Amino acid sequence: MTDVIVEPVPSEAHPVDHELRHAVLRPVLETPRWWWPSVLVLGAVVALGIVAWIFQLAHGLGSAGYNDDAFWGIYESNLVTFIGVSYGGAVVSAILRLTHQSWRAPLTRIAEATALVTLPIGMIFIIPHLGNPGKIWELVWPPYWNLSSPILWDFFAVSTYLMATIVFFYLPLVPDAKVALEQLDAEAPSTRVKVRQTLYRTLVGRYGGTPTERRRLNGSIGLLAIMIIPMAVSVHSVLSFAFASSSRAGYMETILPVYFVVAALYSGVALVVISVAAVRKLFHLESYIASRHFVRLGFLMIAFGAAYLYLTFTEYLIDGYSNTAGPAAWVHQVVAGRYWVPFWFYFVAGGLVPLLIMAIKPLRTKTGVTIASVFVVLSLWVKRLVIVIPAATEPLVRAATKASGGVSTGWGTYHFTWISISITVAATAAIFLLLLIVFRFVPALSVTEMEELAHETRTQGGRS
Amino acid sequence: MRTPTRVLGGLLVGGVAVLALALGGVAGASGATSLQLRAGAPVTGVGTALTAVVDSPAGAPVTGAVVTFEVHVPEFAGSPLLTIGRATTDASGVAAFTYQPTWAGPTSFVATAALGGSTIAQGTLTASVARTDPFAGPINATRTDGLIGRWAVAVLLALVLAMWITLLALVVRVQQGSPRTTEG
Numbered sequence: 064m065t066d067v068i069v070e071p072v073p074s075e076a077h078p079v080d081h082e083l084r085h086a087v088l089r090p091v092l093e094t095p096r097w098w099w100p101s102v103l104v105l106g107a108v109v110a111l112g113i114v115a116w117i118f119q120l121a122h123g124l125g126s127a128g129y130n131d132d133a134f135w136g137i138y139e140s141n142l143v144t145f146i147g148v149s150y151g152g153a154v155v156s157a158i159l160r161l162t163h164q165s166w167r168a169p170l171t172r173i174a175e176a177t178a179l180v181t182l183p184i185g186m187i188f189i190i191p192h193l194g195n196p197g198k199i200w201e202l203v204w205p206p207y208w209n210l211s212s213p214i215l216w217d218f219f220a221v222s223t224y225l226m227a228t229i230v231f232f233y234l235p236l237v238p239d240a241k242v243a244l245e246q247l248d249a250e251a252p253s254t255r256v257k258v259r260q261t262l263y264r265t266l267v268g269r270y271g272g273t274p275t276e277r278r279r280l281n282g283s284i285g286l287l288a289i290m291i292i293p294m295a296v297s298v299h300s301v302l303s304f305a306f307a308s309s310s311r312a313g314y315m316e317t318i319l320p321v322y323f324v325v326a327a328l329y330s331g332v333a334l335v336v337i338s339v340a341a342v343r344k345l346f347h348l349e350s351y352i353a354s355r356h357f358v359r360l361g362f363l364m365i366a367f368g369a370a371y372l373y374l375t376f377t378e379y380l381i382d383g384y385s386n387t388a389g390p391a392a393w394v395h396q397v398v399a400g401r402y403w404v405p406f407w408f409y410f411v412a413g414g415l416v417p418l419l420i421m422a423i424k425p426l427r428t429k430t431g432v433t434i435a436s437v438f439v440v441l442s443l444w445v446k447r448l449v450i451v452i453p454a455a456t457e458p459l460v461r462a463a464t465k466a467s468g469g470v471s472t473g474w475g476t477y478h479f480t481w482i483s484i485s486i487t488v489a490a491t492a493a494i495f496l497l498l499l500i501v502f503r504f505v506p507a508l509s510v511t512e513m514e515e516l517a518h519e520t521r522t523q524g525g526r527s
Numbered sequence: 528m529r530t531p532t533r534v535l536g537g538l539l540v541g542g543v544a545v546l547a548l549a550l551g552g553v554a555g556a557s558g559a560t561s562l563q564l565r566a567g568a569p570v571t572g573v574g575t576a577l578t579a580v581v582d583s584p585a586g587a588p589v590t591g592a593v594v595t596f597e598v599h600v601p602e603f604a605g606s607p608l609l610t611i612g613r614a615t616t617d618a619s620g621v622a623a624f625t626y627q628p629t630w631a632g633p634t635s636f637v638a639t640a641a642l643g644g645s646t647i648a649q650g651t652l653t654a655s656v657a658r659t660d661p662f663a664g665p666i667n668a669t670r671t672d673g674l675i676g677r678w679a680v681a682v683l684l685a686l687v688l689a690m691w692i693t694l695l696a697l698v699v700r701v702q703q704g705s706p707r708t709t710e711g
Contacts, residue, residue, distance in 0.1 A: 131603040210680050219687050230694045237701055269704030276705050283697040294690070459609070 080514050083351065087506045088246055090346045091259065097345070098499065105496035112489020115482045116191055124194040127483040132475020135455040137483045138192035140447040141490060143302060143323070144330065145185030146221065147447075148440070150295045151331005152178030152338075153228055155363070157288040166359065168513040169351045170339060172506070175232045177338045178331075180497035182225050184490050191486055213304035220294075220301040227291050233266070234284050238277070238511040240266040262504060299323045306450070312382070312389030313397075313454030322374045326443060329367035333439035336360050338498060340433040342507050351508060354429045361432035364439065365421045372414045393453060396474065402453050405445045413442025452477050560584055562594070562648035564638045569657035574627040579638040581620045581648055588620025592640040592647060596624050599635040608637055616640070627659040 119126050129136055152174040159167035190196050201207040202218055209215055244263040250256050270276055300320035307319040316322070336357060343352040379398060382390035397406050417435040420426045456475035560583055567576035577596055581589040593615055597608040614622035628634065634656045640648045 131607070210676075216683070219683075223687055223690050226691060226694050230698055233698065234701060268702030270701060271704050273705060276701075279705070280701050283701055287694075287697060290690070290693070 080510075080517065083508075083513060084242065084246065084510055086348065086350070087346075087508045087510050088243055090502060091243060091504065091506060092246070092250065092256075094503070095345070098503065102496060102499055105492045105499070108492035109489045109496060112486045112492075115485035115489070119191060119194075119482050119486075120196075126480060127191065127486075128478040128480045129194075130475065130477075132458070133452065133456045133477035135451050136477045137448065137479065137487060138188050140444065140451045141487055142185055142188035142192060143447050143451070144444045145181050145188065145490065145494075146302060147185075147299060147323070147327030147443075148331045148334040149178040149180075149182035149185060149228065150299055150324075150327040151329070151333070152176075152181070152335050153231060153291050153331075154295050154328060155332055155335055155360075156231070157291045160284065160288045165516045165519070166356060168516045169348070169508050170335070170356060170360070171235065171512070172509045173339050173342050174335045175228075175235070176498060176501050176505075176507075177335055177494075178228050179232045180494055180501065181334070182221070182228055184493050184497075186221055186225065188490070213301065213308050216301050217305060220298045224291075224294050224298040227287065227294050231284075231287050231291055234280060234287065235509055235512065236505055237267060237270050237280060238272060239506050239509060241270060241272055242510050243506060259504065295327075296324050299327045306454075311454045311457055311459065312393040313450070313457065316378060316382075318374060318378050318381075322371075322378065325367055325371045325374055326446070329364065329371050330440055330443040332360060332364040332367060333436035333443070336364065336432055336436035337440065340429065340436075341495070342498070342502065346502065346507050348508060351513070357429040357432040358427055361417075361421050361427065361435065364432075364436065365417055368414060368417050368439065372410075375410075375414075389457070393457060396453050397449060401474065402449055405449050409442045409446040409449060412438045413446060560589060560640070560648040562638060562640050562650035564636060564650035564652040566636070566652060566654035566656075569631075569655055571631075571657040572659055573657075574625040574659045575654065575656040577624045577626055577636060577638070577652075579614075579616070579622045579624075579640065579650065581616050581622070581640045588616070588618065589640070589642065589647070590616055590618050590620065592616045592620075592622070592642045594622035594624075595639045595641070596626070597637045597639070598626070598628075599637070606635075626656060628656050629658065631656060631658040 127137070156167070156171045156174040156178070159171065189202075190199065193199065202215065240263040244260060244267060247256055247260050247263070270280070300323060303319040303323040306314040307316055309315055339352060339356065339360070343349060379394050383394040383398075385391065396402055416438050420431045420435040453474075456477060458474055560581065563580045563582075565578045565580070567578070569575040579594045579596070581592050581594065583589050593613055595610060596612045596614070598611050599606045600609045611626055612624045614624045616622045622638075622640075626636075632655060633653055635653045636651065638650050638652075639646055
């Protein structure tokens with residue numbers, strides 16, 4: 064079975080590209096000048112988020128804008144957004160590997176690293192969302208399991224997917240860790256070198272890079288690439304069950320699982336583009352990551368974007384057309400009511416602008432695609448707020464104590480506060496902080512894969 | 528003698544009754560439509576029967592009024608009201624609803640009767656309720672404690688476990704390498 068998914072292993076050893084190895088391993092072996100200042104600034108932002116969370120612990124969820132009339136808000140949106148973008152990184156890499164796209168080589172490591180760092184950050188949002196972090200224990204400890212709850216299955220799905228993401232990042236890294244280890248052997252001994260040698264030895268294990276081991280490695284990566292696609296689909300659809308299995312208009316939608324999956328792919332590809340642009344610039348990898356990589360990722364992105372627009376149209380059309388009290392009122396609130404600004408911001412910035420940028424040839428550059436990707440990530444975060452907050456503020460409970468005489472049926476209100484904003488910004492900074500740390504220890508590009516594919520392209524006359 | 532006395536007595540009683548009815552009618556006419564909310568004895572696993580009796584100012588039963596039953600939710604600030612069900616009054620002016628809560632203990636209810644969209648009467652009641660599982664029963668086999676549910680949970684957990692084992696096996700497979708003697 065593995066023969067089907069194993070990528071061809073060159074019959075002869077591929078030639079070593081010294082220039083590539085030098086360019087890719089340099090940031091691992093030498094600290095770039097901008098690295099420490101960047102880490103300190105990003106670390107300070109993350110620290111501010113931790114301070115805000117401690118403040119929330121002391122003052123309650125109300126300090127983050129939550130109340131009885133808005134029981135879900137920014138943290139739930141962030142959880143969906145961050146886990147979603149991780150999904151994009153893993154699936155993009157998996158699809159490119161399975162379809163054996165030779166141009167993938169400089170992108171897969173960055174995509175897999177993006178998936179690796181965003182997923183745990185997304186998972187962490189469950190802690191501020193719960194309010195009392197002690198409740199986590201009731202989620203993970205079997206005697207407390209509620210097997211009827213979608214939240215518990217979310218936990219199973221996301222933790223399994225996290226494990227898969229770690230392995231998916233690790234396996235293609237093994238031959239590169241071996242290359243880096245060999246390179247380090249030639250370096251003068253120092254603490255920095257020793258730390259990395261220990262790390263690489265642990266990663267490499269007894270892998271020697273023989274053709275049999277290489278074939279076994281490629282088979283494992285291929286199998287994992289197949290596994291990770293349905294796994295990622297399940298993660299994001301199960302995540303939507305927490306919404307869809309409720310009885311609230313706007314949440315109780317059968318379209319939600321597929322809607323979540325497509326949104327995750329759309330924003331995930333966009334974040335991969337942003338990560339690739341940042342890594343390319345910071346680590347001086349312009350020779351290896353070209354405009355065509357951005358444009359191809361851009362096309363992939365807008366394909367998902369068009370599908371997402373269509374699903375948005377479908378959802379709102381059906382709910383509005385049915386004209387049943389709950390869904391119709393919800394559609395009205397979102398499209399023309401109190402949430403019209405964020406909804407139309409998504410529609411323009413996350414739907415039309417990226418499509419236009421990719422449709423107009425002079426705009427279809429690496430800068431254009433990166434700008435479109437920033438729009439997509441931002442607007443898809445806003446769209447998640449539009450999914451979470453309006454339905455959560457829907458008045459299903461009559462507020463008898465309100466000043467309106469006890470019969471208020473008004474919609475609830477969610478407010479952003481410095482607490483919730485600080486935690487959100489800190490989580491965003493944490494993505495880039497973790498990527499900077501990861502790429503100080505592992506090569507940002509998949510060296511051996513690039514050498515193999517370049518060799519294969521030369522010998523078979525393939526296209527890169 | 529006895530017959531005239533009986534007649535007089537009958538007239539007296541009848542007059543008093545007519546007077547009482549007339550007075551009652553006047554008193555009723557001067558009041559509003561009434562709603563009396565009552566609760567039956569709570570039965571664990573079955574629920575608590577709530578009955579709203581709606582009478583007109585004249586004391587006649589109001590038919591076709593929609594009664595909305597609500598419960599105070601003390602878990603939320605200000606103990607707001609949550610709608611738990613609706614029923615329409617019958618020819619006797621009675622609307623019945625069985626409340627199946629997932630908790631037990633004293634609970635405050637509000638019933639509001641509406642006719643033609645306008646509220647005509649409201650009643651309140653605090654009664655003790657019994658814990659009920661509204662979804663229990665053999666027809667819900669897909670629940671996690673139902674037959675299908677048990678199997679579904681077992682299969683899903685086995686699937687999760689299989690994935691973890693496969694992932695770990697892939698790592699071990701690559702990490703262990705191969706004997707160097709047979710490879711170049």
